[in-house]
Amino acid sequence: MSTRGPAWSTMATKNTFQGTKAFKIPGAMDEIGDKLVNTPSVFTLKVSGTLNTVSRLEEIKIVLTEEIKHLEKLPELLEHDREELAQAYDLLTWLEFKVGSQKKALELNKKALDLTGAAFSLGNRVHLMWCDGDSVETKVCLSRLARLKREDSQGNQKAETHAHQAYCYLRFGGLNNLLESIALYEKALSTNPNCYLWKLQAGRVYKRLAHPNFLKKGETIDRDLKAMREETARSYFQDVSQHSPNPRLKAFAFSDLASMASIKGDPPHLIRQLCDGALEHNCESPYVLLHCGKSLIRTDISKARQLLEKASDLGPSSHVSFELARCLMNLSKKTPRSAEYFRSEAEKSYREAVRQAPTNMPARYSLALLLENCGKVKEAQKECMKIITTVISQDQCYAQTLMKAYEKAALYQLELCNDKEFVENLSPPVSVSILKDEAENMLIIALEIGFNLLSRTEIETRLRNSLASLFSISLNKKDTSEALQLLSRVFGYAKRPQWSLLALDKLLKHVSDDPDVVVFALKSYHNLGSYEKAYALLQMSIARLGSSAIDDNLHRQLALSAAYARLQFNNRHASLIFRSEFKRCCVKTERLHGAQSPSTVSLTEPEQGDNPACDQSLDVLIFYDDSRDGSQGLSTLGSICRELQKAIQSVFGLNVSQNLQRCCAGGPQIALQYEEMTRAELVLVLLGSEPMCPYFKSFLSFLPALTVRSKDNPKPPRVLVAPTDGSVKVPFVVSLFAKTPLIEPLVASLNAVVERCQDIDSGLCATGTSDPAGHSMETHVRDIMSFFCCLISTEWQSPCTKSATEKDKRKD
Known part of the structure; x- marks a missing residue:
């Protein structure tokens, strides 16, 4: 499917239309173009998130399409059902436009306008006509919008527009988008506090914002903020469950309350009561069945399985298949006699989840762990390598899953190197030593990712296997220098080593934060061809000493050599270095221009x-x-x-x-x-x-x-x-x-x-x-x-070229 489309419709952190134009072109319809800036639509949202890949857009499309099918099948569309359907039509309009299906986009936009005639839908129409070059229809739509604005004396249309914008931000996800979403929902609810659809959706935003990923305060969780967001979400859900006249919304609210109660660890009878309330109002909704099934896994696993299987029948999705697999895995632990059967069924569900959404990384990683438990190490290793490939193509939407995938892929590879049958089937140029070197590099990359994601104590707990494996590898190295280098890397990532061996304690005395010593070590690694280790030490040194301690030219040389090594030896994670160096170049250029870079902070402190x-x-x-x-x-x-x-x-x-x-x-x-x-x-x-x-x-x-x-x-x-x-x-x-x-x-x-x-x-x-x-x-x-x-406007000599040059000099 084509990925082309007007680049101005790409929603990014920079505003698409900022200020006045730098030049004027006759016939450019500048007056209309200026009006587009203030025309609310999906096209003018300033969204943060990885929406630049077709696969990511397709994922959102699939979920929305399924929801639309269920809404369209309702025997009677109540007021809030109609509005939610219009919201979905509006967002799907933009998604179809983004992937090049302008005809479908126009059809969906017409459905939205026929359904509610909302100003937001009309705003989408304006942008579609503008992109199609139809200036007459563009002006007609702008006139209709102006009339709606004049007639909106109570502010209801404006509130509805805010809610539609908030819905889009909610569906895109990500911290910045969710914060923008909740701000817009609160504005809308201040005008119409009794709109239960908006309350339900706002509650879901608060519920998602209560996840630990959005609550990090340095190395700790902001528990006060977590409690506030959970309480706000709960109050909204309770209001909807008790007062909404729409049974479908009441069922949703009950199921969300059940989900929150399950996560909190509330008494089983309370969770069952909430699930019963949800199913009483709507037992045919895949959303309700999914969340009730998830909530009951720990307290009533048989009922949970029944609900999840029904959800899969009514609305098959990757999320449903994933949760059903988790349920089956729990059953395998609770019923040892049938464990093999349930593991087999769980494997089928995990595979179905991955088939339905290849970028569902938690499902793929869980599948790898299940295959490992079943003794299928080679297949598990393949799944981890697929995660590495897919996550990079998706701009690392699952950084921690990627980290664990690198670790597991390396550990599986090391295990296979000890498998006699596997080793006997190796053929040149593949060898055990090559596979072990690859595994060592993957472990180092896992630690490199973890170094930028985890706290000081989390590295030792969550990546203990990587640290222990690298330690074991170092002891088996024949070259003492290489062994010491690897051991120093282990301590560098561990930050607070808890190993007790006397030899390692002595090694720690040689680890220095003196900038001169660090620079000498960096150059030594590079000259020895240990590009990955040089880059890992570079990252660690910058974190400890600051970027100013390392010369910019040395930094660039080390980074590019590591990228070269990763490409040369089939390491798929070279894009991390390329992207980082590109951003460093941009920051340097912006400083030369005297402009403050918005991405400067992100280079050292990722969001x-x-x-x-x-x-x-x-x-x-x-x-x-x-x-x-x-x-x-x-x-x-x-x-x-x-x-x-x-x-x-x-x-x-x-x-x-x-x-x-x-x-x-x-x-x-x-x-x-x-x-x-x-x-x-x-x-x-x-x-x-x-x-x-x-x-x-x-x-x-x-x-x-x-x-x-x-x-x-x-x-x-x-x-x-x-x-x-x-x-x-x-x-x-x-x-x-x-x-x-x-x-x-x-x-x-x-x-x-x-x-x-x-x-x-x-x-x-x-x-x-x-x-x-x-x-x-x-x-x-x-x-x-x-x-x-x-x-990046720089020069760099590849290691092979450098070696050839040095040989020529020696000959002369």
Whole structure:
């Protein structure tokens, strides 16, 4: 499915329309464009979260579509049912638009308008018409909105709009989105305090905000805030359960109360009473059945299984399958005689959960643990490697699950290395030593992730197996120097080592926080080729001594060498380093411009939430001449752009967008395209060998001004010219910008690395030395590194090139 769509509709932390335009183009409908800024719709929400991948959008779409089906099947739509259905239509409108299905988006928007005629739905219509280039219909919709606003003397329409906006933020999730959602719900409820749908939804926001992920205060949980949010959620649910005239909403409220009671550990009879209340009002809702089933797992597991199986029959979903599997696993522990049967059924449910939502990482990780318990270590290792691959492609939505997946994948691999039958079936170039080295690297990466996520004490409890395994590996190393290096790394991550062996106590005396000693150790690791260990020590040293203790050039050299090593030896986690270095480059550029970077804090203190390591700015915008793209498909240049976008996202972990559809056809899209460029950290001008259309060529003349800081452009992006091949003639107006390596061979190298990671999903194969075309993987990696160095405006010499140079010098 196409991922193209107007880049301005990408919701990010930066506002899409900020201030006045930097230039004026005749016929750009500036007056209408300015009105769009204040037109409430899903398109103008400022949302934090990983919504830049098709798979993430599809996940939300699937859930919404199922909910809509159940709402549409209700025998009678009450007032709040109609509003909730309109809310779902509105959000699904935007999701369809984002994945390129504008026809479906228009159909859903019409359904929403026919259902309630809400101002929010009309706002979506305005943006759909604007993107379609229909200025007449756009003006008609704006007039209707203005009339609704004039007639809204009691503020009910405004409150309804706030509630619709809050609903969208709720469905997107993440700390910032949930906080924005609750603020809007409170505004709406201040106008209409008896809207039980809004109270129910607001209660769910408070309930989610009471999760520990959203309550971290340094290394502790803010218990007062947790208690306040739980109490507010409970009061809203109780109000709905007691006073709402809608039985469906009452059932939802009872089931949410049951879920909270189960988490809190309330008496079993109270949980059963709440579940009975929910089922009495609606026993056919998958949501009610799911939450009641979850709540009863500890107190009435037979009833829980019955409810979850019914929920699966009525509305199969990944969440339902996951909870049913958990229920079956509990049954296997309570009934030893039938344990094998229940484990088998649980495995089926876990696999179904993963099939329904491949990015359901908790389900996949639970499946791996179950396979381990059943003695299927090789299959468990495969599932962990799939987590590593998928989470990276999803911008690490599950950082802690990723950490545990690295640890488990490594431990499984070490266990397989002790399996005689497995070892006998190995064939060159795979060997036990290679597999053990890979496992060691995975353990180090698990600790590296944990170092940035966990507290001082949590590392030793939650990653104890990693620490113990690395300790054991170090004792078995023949090289004493390597053993000491690894042991020092163990202590570095443990922070408060609790090991009692005298030899390790002596080693601690050699660990120093003297910056000169640290720099010497970093350079020594790098010169010895221990790039992963050098980078791990770099991270630890920055956390202890601060970033100023390490020279910027040394930092960059160590980071790029580690990224090179990860790509060279098939390590899928190189994107962490690439993304971090790209952000460091952006921060440095912004400081040179005198602008304060909003992402500076996130480089050292990730946001605590669903995705603590995620930065939502637009990193790269690829601008190309799309005039040859049409209904028959993409042009050659369009296909190259699409491949480049996907590869940059996969390999470098950057947020990448393309130019607006039809921006090269003139008209209002040109002004919007310029606005979008100011959001990007880097604009990549992709040039092909075909003749340029006049509008694209004229637009290039604006690019030099784009890099100049001004009141309307306080953080100008960097601009690079990216020719596809050697025959491309770069126009004079952009000839002064730096040029990247040729894009066509680069895309081939990027795809070679991506395809290799996809093919080796078992994680048990050694790194390939060449691709099917016979090109050296090392060559591909060097091409990728050269391109990335161009993106961050730096130079870097690959280790293999450096070694060759040193050999030549010795010969001379």
